[in-house]
Amino acid sequence: MASTQRQSNAVGLSFRLAWRNIWRHKRRTWLTALAMIFSNVLLVFMISLQFGSYEMMINNSLRMLSGQVQVQMDGYLDEQKMRQVIAGIDHLAGAIRQRVKGVNVAARASAFVLVSSEERSFGAQLLGVQPGHEGGVSTIPGLVKHGRYLDDTGAAEIVIGSVMARNLKVGVGDELTFLGSGRDGSFAAGVLTVVGVFHSGSQDLDRGLAEVPLGYFQEAFAMRGSGHVIALATDELDSVSATLAALGPVIAEHDGLVALDWEELMPGLKQAIQADMTSAWFMYGVLIILVAFSVLNTQLMSVLERTREFGMIMALGIRPRKLVSLVLLETLMMALLGFLIGMFLGFLVTAYYAHTGFAYPGMDEMGAKFNLPSVIYPSLGPLGLFLGPSVVLVFCVLAALYPAMKLYRLRPVEAMRSV
Amino acid sequence: MALAVKVSSTMAWRNLWRNYRRTLIMLLAIAVGVWAMIFLTALMRGMVDDMVKQGIRALPGHVQVHAHGYRDDPSVNYCLSAPGDVLLNVLRGQQIKAWTGRVKVPAMISSEYDNRGITLLGVDDEGEIALGFDRSKVFEGRFLNGVDDQGIVIGRKLMERLETRLGKRVVVMSQGPDNDITERGFRIVGIYRAELESIEDNVVYAGIGVVQQMLGIGSDISEIAVLGFDYQSPERLVSQIRSVAPDELEVLSWLELDPYLATMMEVMNGFVLVWMVVIFLALSFGLVNTLMMAVFERVREIGLMQALGMRPSAIVFQILLESLILLSLGLLLGNLLAVATVIPLKDGIDISVVSQGMEMMGASSVLYPVLLWPDLLLANIVVIVLGILTSSLPAWHAAQYRPVEALTKA
């Protein structure tokens, strides 16, 4: 009892001592803390901005068309051969809908065709979709600007992108013919009525994508009830792994099927994020090292100028270990100051931009390449808030190890003689 | 001689080494900061440079001439006739390294197994090579031979997708001027590889004469691609060609043709400056701190110097000089470090682990750092100018002591 009492007194004393020590040089302490605050604000904002833009990149890219998970035949992703089909795709999609909860499921078939109007012809990707389900996976049905989306799974109707409509010089109600080859290599052709024109903002899709009902597609391309892809969309990106797990037993019943998550579907997106992350962390790393240097310098000064004082304390019989922990405690306090204030200000800045959105000149053109709007909203979350400042905190305390360790080599008598 | 340069610099130098540990740490911090400024800028420049090169090669050329409407609707309906004498005269001028006319239309290609939407290029092989097509990229077979070559050259990725190979036949379908579907069989005579997979997948080369005949457009072409000597400033070239081109033609530089690239360059310039300033700011706290400490320790000397008749401005000068020496040493070290790390990397950094990501940005999977004099200069200017500015705070502070206060300070 008494000993714990004594211990807590000693701890209290250390805290008081450390606190007073860091304020012996007010200006120095504040300047050092300011360095931390500066980088912490920057880190909180930048990391939140990164998270925000990644989220938007992923969501915009995935929500547009691909979904977060797709079931395909093994090898289809890379080769996209007409014959790599999932047999009885309607049935399988129905089964998944029943057995995997909380997801939207849509079956698709896909082919490259030459689409012609009276005046023009262009190559396009033709997608057979389930009109009733497609809207749960893709935003394209909602992006129809003229006319309507598909509604009947067997009808000879087509929805095309806005650029394609312009290039083909067609509008709602006009007829298009398409020319391609079916699953068995046979000639596939037909006449379709344009019922809707969508505008997604993505040049590639607006120029090159057309959608027809899956039933019609299967007829025209001799698919015999098969398709190429079952796309799944969940509300949250986080639940992708749960979805994959639930999907496992369902697809295990069929030979050659694989479930792919968005990272596999869009390796470019994942890698673009990785590349961006890497360069970002290089920058953060430099920033953090510079702040650590600042702390190292301050603490070294603080130890050196107190050599006499430390010598005197050691002469009184205090172990060097105590002094080392005192110096580290001082550093920790200073670092916490930078941590708290930096995080708070970082939070304010981020919250402001999370509200108003953040843009820089040239972001329009840059963003379009990555399915980003011209204004990005930083994502304000605990990870973005804590990650940067925590790393700074750790490095700052590490930086103080060198000056603190010098105390082990201090000899009281010499120390007291020094100036 | 009011500033007493000689004695001030002697003192500044010696003062710097009184607390050599502190100076060394600060020196190291400046060096690391400067290194990071230059190194990252070199990497970023390398990336953008690569993107621009790829972009210009894909366009190709620094300037292109189209019929109005073609860019919006790249079909065979917007053609231009082969350049007339006046235009030819300019195209053969001094300012122009190479030019070529091409037919470029959307088309569909079919093998016996699959079909794909592609961009069909009808090219003059020599002109195309002069514009930047690298013949050695054709790793199987050969490139086209003359404008009437009956063969076709496709990309590796497209070959895989079509499950076809060298020597096989493919059918190309496109649209003629009257929307009649024209088609023609070609034998694959070459397979090429490109830095970007999207190019391999999409671009198909055939002889221009054959394509013109297939489409039934006589000697008309889709575009004229022009290569100048300096991609940075295509404006002169544009105005020169524009002055002689018929009105119905649109003459644009690559900056206008590919706004993404142009923006990328601009954004990069902005980014470089922001990055350097941010790094400097991170350094500045340590710099001010170091100088503040130095002033604080030397208050009495400063008082003494004032008592001996040194003006406050000379005191400011001396502290600034001390900071300038520190900054210059740090810069020297940082520059050397940056050059020493960039030079061994001049053969490129393999970043193929994120190649598809880089492709999204339009860059290839080998990164060549590019060290530009203006960037190097900018980093040094930022550090010196802002460094002196921030140092003037402690320097000014030093001159504020009244001599007697300073002298009597314990």
Added chain:
Amino acid sequence: MSAIKCKEMCKFYPQGDAVIKGLDHVSLDIDQGSFICLSGPSGSGKTTLLNAIGGLDSLDSGEISINGERVDLLGKAALADLRLHHIGFVFQAYNLIPVLSAQENVEFVMQVQGVPAHERRQRSHKILEEVGLEGMENRRPAQLSGGQQQRVAVARAIVSQPKLVLADEPTANLDSRSMENLMSHFRELNRSHDVTFLIATHDQRVMQWAERRIDMEDGRVIRDELRRTA
């Protein structure tokens, strides 16, 4: 003609609750070429008086003029120039710039004045010899004894041939012989070049050299008398 005129100088320092009277309505006239000793217990205001005349410290009230120019009205830069060209200082303690050698310390003022290098060298050599520090030119202050440091400071104060020398306990660290040497040197300068000396001291032996002796207590002049000197 009077070189220095001081009228009703006041300087008070608050210290805790009390107020220390540095200068309490002090008026003084000092002729050019005077050789004056200031005496009095510590805290009596000697240093304050020297600092005020040298423009190191500002007055609360009162006037100081040197050769008709109001020192108390000058700005910092002008004061610095005044000290640089007309006044030599020897301080009680902490006299030398630690990063400069003995010779560089002596040359410091001349360097700021812009005296050419060869002349500086000549003069500093000569003066260091005179104060008995030949062979120690390149030592830094930390490598010199207290007395040697004091002599360097004195050498620096007089090497630029100022018209007024303000010395605060210049003999504090000196043995008798060095003291005698120093004082005779001062006196010599005083006579040959008409340099005014104002020397604050505790030392009775130093006071023997004075032409005029001013005693201070609590910031006031309690005695001011001319003496015949040896």
